[in-house]
Amino acid sequence: MASPSSLSPPEVPMELHVVNRKKLLDSFRDHLSLSSRPLHGFIFLQGGEEQNRHCTDHIELFRQESYFSYLFGVQEPGFYGAIDLASGDSILFAPRLPAEYAVWLGEIKPLSHFKERYMVSSVYYTDEITKVLHQQYQGPGKPLLYLLHGLNTDSNNFSKPADFKGIDNFETDLNDLHPILTECRVLKSALEFAVIQFANDISSEAHVEVMRKTKAGMKEYQLESLFLHHTYMYGGCRHCSYTCICATGSNSSTLHYGHAAAPNDRILEDGDMALLDMGAEYHCYGSDITCSFPVNGKFTVDQSLVYNAVLRAHDAVISNMRPGVSWVDMHKLAERIILESLKEGDLLLGDVDAMVQERVGAVFLPHGLGHLLGIDTHDPGGYLKGAERPKEPGLKSLRTSRELLEGMVITVEPGCYFIDALLLPAMKNAQTSKFFNHEQISKFRGFGGVRIESDVFVTGDGCVNMTKCPREIKEIEAVMAGAPWPINKSVIPSLNSNP
Amino acid sequence: MASPSSLSPPEVPMELHVVNRKKLLDSFRDHLSLSSRPLHGFIFLQGGEEQNRHCTDHIELFRQESYFSYLFGVQEPGFYGAIDLASGDSILFAPRLPAEYAVWLGEIKPLSHFKERYMVSSVYYTDEITKVLHQQYQGPGKPLLYLLHGLNTDSNNFSKPADFKGIDNFETDLNDLHPILTECRVLKSALEFAVIQFANDISSEAHVEVMRKTKAGMKEYQLESLFLHHTYMYGGCRHCSYTCICATGSNSSTLHYGHAAAPNDRILEDGDMALLDMGAEYHCYGSDITCSFPVNGKFTVDQSLVYNAVLRAHDAVISNMRPGVSWVDMHKLAERIILESLKEGDLLLGDVDAMVQERVGAVFLPHGLGHLLGIDTHDPGGYLKGAERPKEPGLKSLRTSRELLEGMVITVEPGCYFIDALLLPAMKNAQTSKFFNHEQISKFRGFGGVRIESDVFVTGDGCVNMTKCPREIKEIEAVMAGAPWPINKSVIPSLNSNP
Ligand SMILES: [Mn+2]
Ligand SMILES: [Mn+2]
Numbered sequence: 002m003a004s005p006s007s008l009s010p011p012e013v014p015m016e017l018h019v020v021n022r023k024k025l026l027d028s029f030r031d032h033l034s035l036s037s038r039p040l041h042g043f044i045f046l047q048g049g050e051e052q053n054r055h056c057t058d059h060i061e062l063f064r065q066e067s068y069f070s071y072l073f074g075v076q077e078p079g080f081y082g083a084i085d086l087a088s089g090d091s092i093l094f095a096p097r098l099p100a101e102y103a104v105w106l107g108e109i110k111p112l113s114h115f116k117e118r119y120m121v122s123s124v125y126y127t128d129e130i131t132k133v134l135h136q137q138y139q140g141p142g143k144p145l146l147y148l149l150h151g152l153n154t155d156s157n158n159f160s161k162p163a164d165f166k167g168i169d170n171f172e173t174d175l176n177d178l179h180p181i182l183t184e185c186r187v188l189k190s191a192l193e194f195a196v197i198q199f200a201n202d203i204s205s206e207a208h209v210e211v212m213r214k215t216k217a218g219m220k221e222y223q224l225e226s227l228f229l230h231h232t233y234m235y236g237g238c239r240h241c242s243y244t245c246i247c248a249t250g251s252n253s254s255t256l257h258y259g260h261a262a263a264p265n266d267r268i269l270e271d272g273d274m275a276l277l278d279m280g281a282e283y284h285c286y287g288s289d290i291t292c293s294f295p296v297n298g299k300f301t302v303d304q305s306l307v308y309n310a311v312l313r314a315h316d317a318v319i320s321n322m323r324p325g326v327s328w329v330d331m332h333k334l335a336e337r338i339i340l341e342s343l344k345e346g347d348l349l350l351g352d353v354d355a356m357v358q359e360r361v362g363a364v365f366l367p368h369g370l371g372h373l374l375g376i377d378t379h380d381p382g383g384y385l386k387g388a389e390r391p392k393e394p395g396l397k398s399l400r401t402s403r404e405l406l407e408g409m410v411i412t413v414e415p416g417c418y419f420i421d422a423l424l425l426p427a428m429k430n431a432q433t434s435k436f437f438n439h440e441q442i443s444k445f446r447g448f449g450g451v452r453i454e455s456d457v458f459v460t461g462d463g464c465v466n467m468t469k470c471p472r473e474i475k476e477i478e479a480v481m482a483g484a485p486w487p488i489n490k491s492v493i494p495s496l497n498s499n500p
Numbered sequence: 501m502a503s504p505s506s507l508s509p510p511e512v513p514m515e516l517h518v519v520n521r522k523k524l525l526d527s528f529r530d531h532l533s534l535s536s537r538p539l540h541g542f543i544f545l546q547g548g549e550e551q552n553r554h555c556t557d558h559i560e561l562f563r564q565e566s567y568f569s570y571l572f573g574v575q576e577p578g579f580y581g582a583i584d585l586a587s588g589d590s591i592l593f594a595p596r597l598p599a600e601y602a603v604w605l606g607e608i609k610p611l612s613h614f615k616e617r618y619m620v621s622s623v624y625y626t627d628e629i630t631k632v633l634h635q636q637y638q639g640p641g642k643p644l645l646y647l648l649h650g651l652n653t654d655s656n657n658f659s660k661p662a663d664f665k666g667i668d669n670f671e672t673d674l675n676d677l678h679p680i681l682t683e684c685r686v687l688k689s690a691l692e693f694a695v696i697q698f699a700n701d702i703s704s705e706a707h708v709e710v711m712r713k714t715k716a717g718m719k720e721y722q723l724e725s726l727f728l729h730h731t732y733m734y735g736g737c738r739h740c741s742y743t744c745i746c747a748t749g750s751n752s753s754t755l756h757y758g759h760a761a762a763p764n765d766r767i768l769e770d771g772d773m774a775l776l777d778m779g780a781e782y783h784c785y786g787s788d789i790t791c792s793f794p795v796n797g798k799f800t801v802d803q804s805l806v807y808n809a810v811l812r813a814h815d816a817v818i819s820n821m822r823p824g825v826s827w828v829d830m831h832k833l834a835e836r837i838i839l840e841s842l843k844e845g846d847l848l849l850g851d852v853d854a855m856v857q858e859r860v861g862a863v864f865l866p867h868g869l870g871h872l873l874g875i876d877t878h879d880p881g882g883y884l885k886g887a888e889r890p891k892e893p894g895l896k897s898l899r900t901s902r903e904l905l906e907g908m909v910i911t912v913e914p915g916c917y918f919i920d921a922l923l924l925p926a927m928k929n930a931q932t933s934k935f936f937n938h939e940q941i942s943k944f945r946g947f948g949g950v951r952i953e954s955d956v957f958v959t960g961d962g963c964v965n966m967t968k969c970p971r972e973i974k975e976i977e978a979v980m981a982g983a984p985w986p987i988n989k990s991v992i993p994s995l996n997s998n999p
Contacts, residue, residue: 059878106761227729263607
């Protein structure tokens with residue numbers, strides 16, 4: 002049997018993290034110079050630790066903390082890392098493992114292994130942090146540690162600054178590092194781009210595999226299982242970027258379906274739309290992809306109407322993306338196209354400008370158009386310090402209001418949902434009731450929703466769509482009927498003439 | 501194509517948790533009566549909460565805390581639960597979800613849904629705990645809450661007692677609940693047995709599927725992916741009991757291989773042994789199964805020697821298990837059989853009694869023979885309060901030293917490993933050097949190890965092996981060559997005569 006994948010997991014060069022550290026070092030030195038501060042002290046981060054489940058000895062599979070991963074790429078738990086602002090040296094601190102580790106958990110690797118593997122200047126044990134950094138420090142007084150502390154604007158949580166026994170022997174600064182390091186993460190290097198592209202390639206291929214195997218009578222979680230298996234088996238992706246959302250029928254209007262309280266457990270029915278939001282992660286870099294398609298492989302007229310509204314928005318945004326464009330404007334563009342399409346489809350009535358004014362778009366598209374993507378699915382840096390979040394419905398859900406910059410990777414994920422909790426109040430509301438064709442729209446209650454999500458890289462003069470899934474209705478129907486993907490375009494018409 | 505599974509996920513009756521609560525209530529009332537204490541107050545537990553990854557909004561897939569799962573079977577995060585010692589009523593407290601939940605995360609279910617689903621007496625919101633329990637309480641003074649606090653003897657962590665706003669309005673007791681509830685978990689009911697049996701059935705089948713697909717040139721994690729896919733796709737098992745250990749070649753002597761720092765990433769080679777320790781979890785009840793087999797499907801003479809040593813130990817222990825038998829004795833039995841087999845195989849020399857005396861067994865079998873299994877892989881209750889852990893090498897790793905009781909589910913997992921860190925010192929040691937055939941044993945350095953692990957239920961007069969994997973060398977070779985499983989025994993001889 003031919004392999005169902007044309008891909009195999011690439012080796013990720015650790016130069017990627019050397020470049021990331023260099024970028025941070027340059028930015029940080031510039032920042033200190035600008036405020037006439039001395040170029041000494043250390044950028045100092047703590048890596049993640051393995052977590053036990055409650056009081057048990059069950060250990061959750063470890064995945065590195067994202068900022069630490071960005072700078073050092075270390076896959077093992079329990080490390081610390083420093084960058085010397087004076088010399089530029091990178092120093093890792095590895096946990097000193099007990100002798101039993103060799104019996105239970107594996108080879109105790111020498112420090113030289115980590116030095117070579119992670120391409121740092123030197124490696125010591127974590128119980129040597131104080132001694133080593135004091136020796137290395139050239140400035141006056143206690144050595145200064147710049148620690149990571151700042152707000153994540155998606156979670157509203159603060160990152161936890163590094164802590165270790167002996168930190169009292171250092172001066173610490175909690176203000177300078179977070180905004181600069183976060184901004185470094187916003188613009189992806191060529192090496193980072195390549196990893197995100199691989200995560201996209203294997204995930205796109207897995208989405209196609211899932212589409213082909215989807216049939217009425219299956220359980221939603223079987224689609225998740227197919228995706229997870231394809232990306233791990235052929236892509237070496239042990240983690241996903243986020244819990245798979247495998248929503249069918251009316252579940253597809255639950256934006257973040259799939260978690261433990263709504264666990265992808267519905268049986269697929271003939272006539273359902275499926276909305277599958279699934280993305281694999283590779284070397285801690287993610288992908289975030291949504292495909293929507295009919296479970297039975299053939300779009301109805303109603304499904305086509307909603308699907309094409311979203312696809313037109315998705316395509317229009319991508320054609321307009323380039324450095325300098327405001328993401329808020331892109332959201333508004335998507336919203337307007339969806340409203341126009343629904344009006345053309347006879348679901349909405351009246352003046353689209355007036356609808357926009359009354360925020361009718363947010364009834365159908367209540368989430369933001371997209372978000373920065375990288376080591377986190379919702380990569381940090383969406384709101385610069387002091388930037389205000391828009392307040393209007395729909396826009397307030399945007400995870401960034403920034404202008405696009407060359408090097409950003411951002412998701413484009415317009416959607417159109419029929420959510421009773423939003424639709425019914427808007428249809429009753431005196432200001433907005435008139436825009437709805439009540440009779441027509443009532444047929445779409447229970448339809449669920451459509452989302453189309455691609456990961457897009459902003460170039461110097463435009464953008465590149467990194468996601469490679471069938472998007473046109475013809476393409477989806479052809480692929481679900483067994484056509485190869487990517488489709489040989491000349492073949493589509495004949496495939497399309499099949500019953 | 502025929503389904504590769506004969507199984508499908510069963511409905512788990514919530515009576516299972518009704519029975520669990522009744523058992524605890526009876527035990528706890530007996531306990532109070534014995535010390536002449538009044539039968540009022542509440543057993544009170546806090547369920548688990550979803551966890552964010554570090555400062556991000558990435559939420560790990562939630563899996564219920566094990567004690568809470570035992571009593572209430574609730575799959576959703578953020579609950580509390582109480583059992584009224586006076587009336588026997590069970591009360592759940594559900595989180596009050598904000599209106600946006602309906603848009604982002606799904607239907608906000610009414611309290612009546614949880615009452616019906618989880619078969620409890622009543623359900624309120626978590627912000628009503630103080631009010632409800634004060635109303636319900638019949639005794640004098642402040643209502644008394646029996647909270648969960650005690651040592652997990654596998655992790656050495658303490659369970660965290662329930663906490664909530666308003667707990668100051670209650671008397672609390674931290675001592676009584678943990679040992680009694682833990683002891684309830686030790687003996688499985690018929691309903692619990694059935695769930696653990698299903699976890700075993702689907703995992704056994706998945707192990708066979710993996711065996712059949714294993715080939716040189718694959719990566720270890722591909723075996724993990726095949727297992728995960730089979731148990732989720734056909735068994736609805738979204739979680740595993742523990743991180744899969746897919747160890748091949750010399751990795752198979754690392755007892756807990758497969759974690760993030762040793763992530764199942766080796767390429768399988770012709771001639772390797774594979775040691776796969778993988779078990780799926782269903783409705784929070786686990787399985788824990790290890791199969792060892794040659795990657796190329798044919799045992800060499802050396803592989804057979806080690807494998808059969810372990811299999812003889814595995815089978816002998818199971819034939820001897822019944823209520824009243826000491827688990828320490830079973831460990832010693834396994835150890836002795838392995839030593840005898842290695843002596844027969846010319847790897848060891850001299851008197852086996854003397855080897856036992858010098859703890860040579862622990863060189864080859866450094867871990868415990870097995871552990872209680874249930875909602876946790878290492879289910880609690882292995883050491884009763886005051887029980888001492890044995891101190892000798894090998895025996896000190898036992899997760900229980902108890903006598904077997906009817907209703908226990910315990911793993912039987914003897915192993916034989918060639919671990920340089922243990923073998924080389926023992927071969928040099930003046931007391932033990934003489935037992936080793938140095939020339940012969942040196943051929944086995946790098947061999948790795950063999951483990952055979954089954955989950956065994958202790959009955960009134962013996963035990964039942966719940967695991968259904970090919971165990972005999974002939975069976976394994978036949979199944980890997982394509983024979984059906986379970987094998988039609990009469991077919992084996994002819995299959996076996998194949999080249
Ligand atoms: Mn997204
Ligand atoms: Mn085990």
